[in-house]
Amino acid sequence: MSITDTFVAVAEAHSAPTYHPLPVVVATADGAWMTDVEGRRYLDLLAGYSALNFGHCNRRLIEAAEAQLExxxxxxxxxxxxxxxxxxxxxxxxxxxxxxxxxxxxxxxxxxxxxxxxxxxxxxxxxxxxxxxxxxxxxxxxxxxxxxxxxxxxxxxxxxxxxxxxxxxxxxxxxxxxxxxxxxxxxxxxxxxxxxxxxxxxxxxxxxxxxxxxxxxxxxxxxxxxxxxxxxxxxxxxxxxxxxxxxxxxxxxxxxxxxxxxxxxxxxxxxxxxxxxxxxxxxxxxxxxxxxxxxxxxxxxxxxSGEYQARAAELGDRLHRELGALARTGRVTGVRGRGLWAGVDIHPGCGTGREVAEKLMDRGVLVKDTHGSTVRIAPPLVIGEEDLDWGLARLREVLGL
Missing domain, CATH: 3.40.640.10 (Type I PLP-dependent aspartate aminotransferase-like (Major domain))
Structure with a gap:
């Protein structure tokens, strides 16, 4: 049994089954990236359902918390x-x-x-x-x-x-x-x-x-x-x-x-x-x-400062441009959202939302499915352009493009 499997088994044995998480066990995180207990890195395209708009372990926020803790x-x-x-x-x-x-x-x-x-x-x-x-x-x-x-x-x-x-x-x-x-x-x-x-x-x-x-x-x-x-x-x-x-x-x-x-x-x-x-x-x-x-x-x-809103708008345009291109291939049947937030409806021929999320996980990208066929994308607002492009490229791979 792997380290990941051990952590998952303990969690499933002793926690109420109110969630069906992907089988990844995060140990550390920084910015838009997370690392699991076995050292594998993942690009976070969920951001804690928008709780992590400013990224994991944002230094300004960590320092504010540390100062107050004292x-x-x-x-x-x-x-x-x-x-x-x-x-x-x-x-x-x-x-x-x-x-x-x-x-x-x-x-x-x-x-x-x-x-x-x-x-x-x-x-x-x-x-x-x-x-x-x-x-x-x-x-x-x-x-x-x-x-x-x-x-x-x-x-x-x-x-x-x-x-x-x-x-x-x-x-x-x-x-x-x-x-x-x-x-x-x-x-x-x-x-x-x-x-x-x-x-x-x-x-x-x-x-x-x-x-x-x-x-x-x-x-x-x-x-x-x-x-x-x-x-x-x-x-x-x-x-x-x-x-x-x-x-x-x-x-x-x-x-x-x-x-x-x-x-x-x-x-x-x-x-x-x-x-x-x-x-x-x-x-x-x-x-x-x-x-x-x-x-x-x-x-x-x-x-x-307006910096984060502007960044979400700019990178959001990039995100929706790329997702729009995916929709034109027919592998995606619908795209909705604003800024760095999107719902992507997956064509049934490419799998369920959960299956797409699992395939993305295998390629180092973490997203969340909802309502069967939809994948939600909501990266931290601090994500880099190259990282966003890399994550979207993995989505293209999963869709067979």
Missing amino acids: RVTLTSRAFHHDRFGAFCEQLAALCGMEMVLPMNTGAEAVESAVKTARKWGYRVKGVPAGRAKIVVAGNNFHGRTTTIISFSTDPAARADFGPYTPGFEIVPYGDLTAMRAAMTENTVAVLLEPIQGEAGVLVPPAGYLPAVRELTRERGVLFVADEIQSGLGRTGRTFACEHEGVVPDVYVLGKALGGGIVPVSAVVSSAEVLGVFRPGEHGSTFGGNPLACAVALEVIAMLR
Whole structure:
């Protein structure tokens, strides 16, 4: 049995089988590259589902974390600490908002956004108690808590986890007519991913997001944008909503906000919206902890430079140009995405998405399949041009080109 097989066997014997990972065991990583326990190197074209936008072990972020580790790592929100105010102020400014509700994971942030929208609906909009409704889109992925999977349309996410949380109306993604019909006087929010990541990097029709923005204003409803995967530089802008000139009422952020070092998430909005909370109504022991704030402050500083957004836009053009060429061969039946983010639909004659991912792994490239035939590509924004080209060349090989 190889070293890799031994690690995999132990993991499979002692961890709940909630994932089906590729049989690679990573030991070290730097930038866009990872090395396994047997010394083989792999180009990372997944970037932790966008949690690693700035690459593995980014020195600026590591140094920020190390400096904070020597000072204080956790106080709980029972006390103030010297990084918290700056984190909230600077993240709010990056978003063009006023207030921040810090959490840890993306799912926690989505749950917090749901609670925020409901409380705003009762206290500000005047919806009768217990009747608040939130409109969501089919094929969404916002997390895996019991409330969130209650408005999922993915059978794998929902099956055997009921009873489900009420209060959600599901409409087709991109269908404004259906969204308008689903809204009532008790609707408090529309919760959308500006680009649906888990669904296969689905980009909505042009004009859809601005129309949602206009509709929510017209109906007195909050527009909540889940930018956990799409935000913080991934698409070539700080936020994916910016591609269509849209500013939502609420941003939900996570993943890259922690720099791939610690889990950091947040709900960011106006004082009118987040100001509905009172002490004791919501919280998190680790949310906004000193270590998380120190890392996130460095992430915010990096994003303020615009360097990473510009790089994602430039390399994204290169990525989509090459993927478009693959589509013209017929081996790829569809390509979607923005910036350094793409969903690639593989022709059945070339294998399933999983089979393509396994063949790429054998050639030193790591990607993730989804929904059977689709491969997602989302490299760290720090990837070099030559490395990106090399990875795409391996994809051409796997497709027999």
